[in-house]
Amino acid sequence: xxxxxxxxxxxxxxxxSRGRDEHLAVPFTAxxxxxxxxxxxxxxxTVFHVHARDDNGGWTVDAGRYREIVRALRDAVPAGLVSITxxxxxxxxxxxxxxxxxxxxxxxxxxPDLISINLxxxxxxxxxxxxxxxxRTVLFPNxxxxxxxxxxxxxxxxxxxxLGIMDLGFVSNAVALRDDGVLPARPWFLIELDSxxxxxxxxxxxxxxxxxx
Numbered sequence: 001x002x003x004x005x006x007x008x009x010x011x012x013x014x015x016x017s018r019g020r021d022e023h024l025a026v027p028f029t030a031x032x033x034x035x036x037x038x039x040x041x042x043x044x045x046t047v048f049h050v051h052a053r054d055d056n057g058g059w060t061v062d063a064g065r066y067r068e069i070v071r072a073l074r075d076a077v078p079a080g081l082v083s084i085t086x087x088x089x090x091x092x093x094x095x096x097x098x099x100x101x102x103x104x105x106x107x108x109x110x111x112p113d114l115i116s117i118n119l120x121x122x123x124x125x126x127x128x129x130x131x132x133x134x135x136r137t138v139l140f141p142n143x144x145x146x147x148x149x150x151x152x153x154x155x156x157x158x159x160x161x162x163l164g165i166m167d168l169g170f171v172s173n174a175v176a177l178r179d180d181g182v183l184p185a186r187p188w189f190l191i192e193l194d195s196x197x198x199x200x201x202x203x204x205x206x207x208x209x210x211x212x213x
Contacts, residue, residue, distance in 0.1 A: 009047060010040075010047070011045065011049055011190070012037065012040035012045040012049065014040070014048055014049065014050050019057055020057060029053075030069045030073075033048075033072060033073060034072035034076035035076070037073050037077050041077045047080065047083055047114070048073055048080055048081070048082055048083065049084070049114075050069055050082070051084075051085045051087070052065040052066050061088070061099075063103035066084060066104055067104065067107065067110045070082050070084075070109075070110045070111075071109060071110065081114060082112045082114070083112060084114070086117050086142075087116070087140055090141055094145075094150065097150060098149060102153070104157075111159055113159070114159065114162045115154065115159055115161060116162040116163075116190055117151065117162065118140070118142050119170040120167065121139060121142050121203075122166065122202070123203045124137070124140075124201055147173075148180075160184070161184065161188070164190045164192055165191050165193075167204055174187075174189075193205045193208075193212065194206055
């Protein structure tokens with residue numbers, strides 16, 4: 001699907017990293033995600049972003065889960081674009097994601113159209129369970145080497161990178177990557193300011209008109 005120059009593209013993040021402790025209806029399984037995608041498509045969405053989950057709702061890079069989800073989304077919304085995440089725990093190497101992309105691309109029916117690649121580390125300060133002060137720092141790593149490795153895999157497997165901008169420093173990183181010649185000629189950016197809310201402990205710029213401009 002190629003939007004016209006004047007199109008508004010609505011991307012629905014179907015589950016993100018949210019758990020059912022936040023909302024009981026957060027979709028985890030392929031049928032649940034497909035049903036949500038269909039509902040969002042009926043309201044005008046054309047891009048559907050997903051985080052696959054294991055049986056307990058946790059993070060997974062299992063290729064079988066992603067194949068099932070991609071097929072279900074395409075059955076539910078044949079004209080839609082499927083976007084998957086590259087967000088990973090600090091303990092997981094970027095090679096796991098590169099291997100996932102290779103496994104999905106091996107079957108013509110299952111490579112995603114897009115993969116979100118945040119253009120820097122994401123750091124979250126959060127309280128431990130039952131505490132009110134911020135005692136834990138959670139890091140979602142994304143070094144220069146990680147990002148360029150993922151960009152190379154996208155080029156190899158013809159998957160469009162969706163370049164995540166959550167902080168103004170990520171814009172500087174985008175410029176550096178462009179100058180190094182590793183960004184696509186017409187990059188696709190995902191602007192995620194104030195998501196989650198500015199001041200909640202996540203490294204994210206406020207969603208002001210000036211920042212968007």
